[in-house]
Amino acid sequence: MAETPEANGASPSSSTENGATSSSSTANGLSDAEQLKNEANQTFKDKHFTKAVDLYTQAIELTPGNAILYANRAAAHVRLENYGSALADATSAIDKDPKYIKGYYRRADANLGLGKVRNALNDFRRAAKEHPRDPDLRKKLEQCEREVKRLRFKEALATPNEVPVAQQIDLSSMPVEDSYDGPRMEGSEEEGYRLTRDFITAMMEHFRRQKTIHKRFAFQIILEATELLRKSPSLVDVAIPAQGGFTVCGDVHGQFYDLLHIFELNGLPSEENPYLFNGDFVDRGSFSVEVILTLMAWRVLLPKHMHMARGNHESKGMNKIYGFEGEVKAKYNATMAELFREAFCWLPLAHCLNGKVLVLHGGLFSRDGVTLDDLRAIDRCREPPEEGLMCELLWSDPQAQDGRSPSKRGVGVAFGPDVTQRFLEANGLQLLIRSHEVKEEGYEVEHNGYCITVFSAPNYCDQMGNKGAFIRFKGADMAPNFTTYPASPHPNVRPMAYASSFMGGIFGG
Known part of the structure; x- marks a missing residue:
């Protein structure tokens, strides 16, 4: 669920920015935005992520209240390793629709990309509150919790003046067996x-x-x-x-x-x-x-x-x-x-x-x-x-x-x-x-x-x-x-x- 852009449908916040009923121009804008989103999704699947970002951006300009578009653009930014932009887009998706689960997924992905596992865990937990029965989310949450526990355990064991590993290695304890068939110094x-x-x-x-x-x-x-x-x-x-x-x-x-x-x-x-x-x-x-x-x-x-x-x-x-x-x-x-x-x-x-x-x-x-x-x-x-x-x-x-x-x-x-x-x-x-x-x-x-x-x-x-x-x-x-x-x-x-x-x-x- 977390790896692909949203293909169909609209988030609850995607009608118009001020909540007004649709007019002919608004309907045209929504139609154009949906077309751009579909094109962007296909471009994402084809792994042209920079172009996908441009297309999602055009769609957002037409329907700035659509949480899906921000989350999809965040996914493309993650693939481009633009984690700051991904964080901003995922946060915008959550702001537009606090119940939209992929907004939390995307922000967690961006935080993981920056090595901020604890921040990612917070987002998985928030998403789990909104969707407690989602099996993929539960799996991600459990994996992230295990990683945070591992980091805490390692930090607790760390000592301030550890002997460098380089000083602990004894090359003489690694004899080269006669059966080794690779190059030898x-x-x-x-x-x-x-x-x-x-x-x-x-x-x-x-x-x-x-x-x-x-x-x-x-x-x-x-x-x-x-x-x-x-x-x-x-x-x-x-x-x-x-x-x-x-x-x-x-x-x-x-x-x-x-x-x-x-x-x-x-x-x-x-x-x-x-x-x-x-x-x-x-x-x-x-x-x-x-x-x-x-x-x-x-x-x-x-x-x-x-x-x-x-x-x-x-x-x-x-x-x-x-x-x-x-x-x-x-x-x-x-x-x-x-x-x-x-x-x-x-x-x-x-x-x-x-x-x-x-x-x-x-x-x-x-x-x-x-x-x-x-x-x-x-x-x-x-x-x-x-x-x-x-x-x-x-x-x-x-x-x-x-x-x-x-x-x-x-x-x-x-x-x-x-x-x-x-x-x-x-x-x-x-x-x-x-x-x-x-x-x-x-x-x-x-x-x-x-x-x-x-x-x-x-x-x-x-x-x-x-x-x-x-x-x-x-x-x-x-x-x-x-x-x-x-x-x-x-x-x-x-x-x-x-x-x-x-x-x-x-x-x-």
């Missing part, structure tokens, strides 16, 4: 193992065949990558020689076979072919373990030529909702999931290329005057906060109009061309590169050419139909050059296959 149990280029390429081919590497090697990759990340600053300055090149990739989101395609198109990482992957390596796609181990392995082998920045999905809350935590536990164990959480907290937040191009995952800030030194000073080793510079650089998005607006996501801000220009001028920069948003062509140039979005997960979640892209720079001029590509075939494993049935049912493809 150079060395031995007695002498220790060493990561090599041959191992990484063999590991990638092993992953391509849907096999996992031995946990001994997987843990070593994460531990060595974590140690390197710990030594990195929050803002990394990258020097690109005049004759050298540099590639920036956006979100990959667990789409391992598309990552392989990037390397086929642009070459494997090397000293002559450096990369920056700009966050959101995991979640959504169900090959996130393969993606993150591959990137971390290259990071260990090429510490000065493979760079990784944190995205908003490199966080515990997002990983629990969108599948990565479940995937790690299914392919390895809970200890590794905790180790990844620690590693993500050490990821740098931004990179400055040749002092000219700033690359960060989300966007700019809720106030002017932020400097690169402010970014360098961020204490990043923590879960992302709900406000402040760290939150905003992970979550914010550009907007077409000048100034700032509340974020459609419910976190961060929307910032205009004037904000971008002032920030770049104040910091002596010429370009802002960010990711974080699906783009039809894989990239989009905005803000008079000063802000570029790059997104590297084509046909995102197997449903968006977008291309992927990466950006190639030459050190001599630092002008962006774009490569786009379609989605690559992958095994028949759906997005978010490892998310819980509760979360996956709401946010799955």
